[in-house]
Amino acid sequence: MAKQEQRGWWSGQPAQLSRRQLLRRAAALGLSAPALSALLAACGGGSATPTSAPAAAPSPTAAATKASGAASPTAAATSQAAAATPTSAPAVLKGTKLSILQASYFVPAGQDLFKNQLQQWGKENNVEVSVDFVNWPDLQPKISAAVQAGAGPDIVHLWPTWPSLYANSLVDVHDFADKLGKSQGGYFDWVLKSASVDGRWLSVPIGTSTSAQVYRISLFKQAGIDDPVNNFPDTWEDLFKVGKKLKAMGKPLGQAFGHSPGDPPSFCYPFMWAYGAMEVKEDGKTVAFNVPQFVDGMKLLIQAWKDAFDESGLSWDDSTNNRAFLAGQISWTFNGSSIYLAALKDNPSLAQDINHWIYPKGPAGRFNNLGSQSMGIMKYSKNIEGAKAFLEWWMQPEQFRAWLAAQQGYNLAPTPLYINDPYYTSDPKLKAYAEVGKYGRNLGYAGWGNQKAAEVSARYIVIDTFARAIQSGDAASAIKWGADQLQRIYGQ
Template identity: 25%
Template sequence: MPTRRQLAALAGAALLAGCGYLRTESDGRTITYWASNQGSSLEFDKQTLQPELDKFEQRTGIHVRFEVVPWSDLLNRLLAAATSGKGPDVVNIGNTWSASLQATNALVSFDDAAMARIGGRERFVPAALAAAGAPGKPPTAVPLYSLSYALYYNKQMFADAGVTRPPATWEDLVAVGKRLTKDRQWGLAIEGANPSENAHHAFTFSQQYGGEWFDDTGKPTFDTDANVRAIKRYVDLMAVDKIVNPSNAEYAKNESQSDFANRKAAMLLWQAAGSAFRAQGMSPEEYGVAPVPFLAQPPPGARRVNSMVAGINIAVFRRSQNLDGALQFVKFMTSDEEQVILNRTYGSLPSVQAAAADPAFQAPEQKVLADVLNATAAPLPQVPAESQFETLVGSAMKELFAAAANDKPVTEAIIRTRLRAAEQRMRG
């Protein structure tokens, strides 16, 4: 996520792109592609993608040189590419970065003409397309893999504790979590040291408390009463309710998925986790999937949101040496056929409506994720500073979890101070 230096790089990239620096002529033969790590390993992604890229080459004569880039490196490499004009033709981006990267002007704008070349705007799932750029502007990416958060729960652990249904409210989740926390087993697993994961939950809880992280002009509003209460509700799962293992304050690399799959935690909040569980030997019959809970008594102004619109978008750099081939590749990757193949493999949801109706996405997990995505999910703020919000607020929450893990108090006053400091850093 961007630091001040990186944000300066963003501005520089926008200037270079605006001057036409990033434009070059097409060579028509090869494109380069940075794929995001969607599966259980980089090697799994390579094995998944290579047959599809070979298929594209057979159909078009365009060879795809590709690399699977870890999420920990992807944004920094994108910023470097935007600044230098040297990078891939096509890239996957986290959809929460859409407006931040759009502001660089380094990506191709999917206006009406570009959308027509890839099959038309109406093909895409509306909720997924809403997270492709700032409102009122043509998006600079289109959805590729769609996701939403859900509550995963271990059926046998629930049965052993006499719990007959998944919790629908946070109050119920805490009560159930306390019944399930015993004998080196915890009620819930989280990723307390993962800034992006923290920021995603900060957004969702804030919506449920009637809060916003930015005002209508795009200025940060971090330390409001609603945001403070939202952060406290989430951190209190460890600090007060004691249903989260304090060691989770150090989790940042999917360790919570491993805890759930290995029966160390009975519940998990995650995006399309089924494929990760299978990779660790957990069968779909062992866990249930339900919507993320809501507040039992929401305050005035609360919104019925229980997930951010999660997912991965695909974008094209303006400086591509093969813009025509790059757009052909985007059309191929978002075709009905490829959307079924790839999303079925990764356990995510198709981003195009025709593919979403395929029988491959009618299993219980996918149906819950789709219902949430289409009915109760909302996109993170589509403002240029969104990625900095993830870093600053997510890192502040990391510090709060570290305090909770060491039995230090995490009061509203302390949370407000941390959020105020994050806002001041945002404002520069």
């Protein structure tokens, strides 16, 4: 058992940070060197590296504006970020159309607000706008079909690494996205490595939803954990031991291993890394998947699947665990904050019994799958100027902060401008989500989230390795199969 950190890197801090505080916070966030330099320059702390820093950035400690119901002590920083963003829509937009394809939201308020913001922009610029929200597993097939047809939505919602997958079909937005990031303290390293294409922006990063352990306090107490709020199982092995007791109580652990882009990768990649394996080494060529430690870890999981998990999870998608948890069928799962937020609205007594915890650790450490989603403009669009104008408007802090606030911290911002906003810091039950930056790794680690990593993700190779192992009971053969598939991609 381990005691969780009492203050996360989004916990409330004074508006003015010392150089030491910034260095500590930047390390926790996984900031790239240019981003760290920008932060230090912004507070007069000098450069973190001998390389040239981007233009002076605002303090990353901005509190929420009217969108979140609080006054901002750093209005100047927000104004600076807004000033760095082009805002004027071209006159030629009048009478044009703009369509957007997005994945559906697990926090409905965020989806409603986005739709309202789009309609507001359309009305102000005399543009006919529309947005289509689709289930997560349906997003990539729809984008691929549009690319094949050369027609479809003007703006598409992209998952981590997808910009590399669709690079030939996306409009270059590097100048705007680069300027935006620099004005807000620099993009986090996990954003750069998962959403850019060889360091160039073909889409605008919007951050990502992230995962933590979601669990029922009372049920873990019944399973023998004296104080699950402050002292939770710290390792995968300890979690599985408690899970065995929970399943015996009729309240198993719940995890999806189907073909969906949210929950399965959120489990499989961190587990793989925790047991010493990775897709490829830093050279981007050497596959490091089939290692003895990972085989041992997979054997542990195979047994735990029988002892501790709801075994129907092999066919679950990203919403099944939400429904199962809220219905009281499972006691634990990996998820964003959406389960808790739904309970706060519809079942407050259940919400009181819910808590969250950071990822378990394994022999190789504690890790989280972290990569940025983004919004890309398609080259086939007949309204590229309109698409650019909307994204430039929507990414201004006034609009983007409201969107973050509506989701109550479910979406992790791509820059440090928003890290002290109250939707990240006000509820202690959500502090685990503010710890993920310490442990983030991108798809394709130790390489970049490039086109090869995108292909691995799109083909669900890592997830299918787990599913094969669980179904067959043969860890070694399943991992060998996965390694062979990876070699075919990375060895090209």
